[in-house]
Amino acid sequence: MNLKKILFRKVSLYWFIIILFALCIITYSFRPLTNNVINNQNIKRDSQEKHQFGYTYISPLLECADNQYLNRSELEEKINRLVNKELNNNRVSHISIYFRDLNNGPWFGINENEKFTPASLLKVPILIAYFKIAEDYPEILEKKIKIDSIDQSFSQNILPLRKVELNKTYSIAELLDYMIIYSDNNAANHLLSYIKPEDLNRIYFDLNIQIPGEEFGTENFMTVRDYASFFRILYNASYLNADMSERALHLLTYSNFNGGLKANIPRDIEIAHKFGERVTIDSKQLHDCGIIYEPSRPYLICIMTRGDNFNNMSQVIQELSQHIYEEIIP
DSSP states (O other): OOHHHHHHHHHHHHHHHHHHHHHHHHHHHHHHHHHHHHHHHTOEEEEEEEEOOSOSSOOOEEEEEEEEEEOOOHHHHHHHHHHHHHHHTTSOSEEEEEEEETTTOOEEEESTTOOBOOGGGGHHHHHHHHHHHHHHOGGGGGOEEEOOOOOTTOOOSSOOSSOOOTTOEEEHHHHHHHHHHSOOHHHHHHHHHHSOHHHHHHHHHHTTOOOTTSSTTOOOOBOHHHHHHHHHHHHTTSSSOHHHHHHHHHHHTTOOOOSSTTTTSOTTSOEEEEEEEEEOSSOEEEEEEEEEOOTTSOEEEEEEEEESOHHHHHHHHHHHHHHHHHHHOO
């Protein structure tokens, strides 16, 4: 190889390195600007999802397409203003909201990292745990359990319309009905005493959610987004099989709590939901989370509140749910 060719190659390589270095600088220069725009607009990455149809209460997840950025929605802006208004009016001290459009996955959260005591909301993972076992051992739902004690220490501001009775025997399926429909704590207590802790804890572990009681002395440990995961896995049939997911959500549509999400929603719109309440030393808490089956645009909504008056918290949840529904309907 002659000297001219060697020099030519060296010069070419030199210019290639310079051009490559310049491109890297240009790319890096624009990257912070892009990140700032994303942060300022609160843009959130999510997936456009493909679902299987043919069910009433579930929509099994088939595929997630490529992730894309979604701009802060007008709905989020409106709800955020309403939340701030309620907080300024001092009807409640804290409000957290998680919303998810179940057609294709866009979501937003308001104060979504605030931690609350889930209280009776934890009856949903108990339901999921039993139905998970029933996938392989369906006979468990017919297992009979005698109510050999009634715990009078349970403090419920919202009293169940029906309760299990002392010395009566119920199937596990019947106890699940009492626990979900009427939020009967004694039904839940007997179900907890029968199931293996590892069968229940596995759900929290799989969803990467703190197991109740895992951290001693900590009652406030769950966010709205954490809790919404239970309804998402049911709707997507991604944890239980399709039949059990459908059955679980169908049961949740019979929840008879009317002082939250469903209060101002038309009666012909089905809602699969669960409420929770808690009284602590310094405050009260009221939550309601579930799926609103608006025919053209089903959505998941979870609202958690903290304050000193249950009536005020109930009204705030009702009003926020109504505003979201009115923005959603075509």
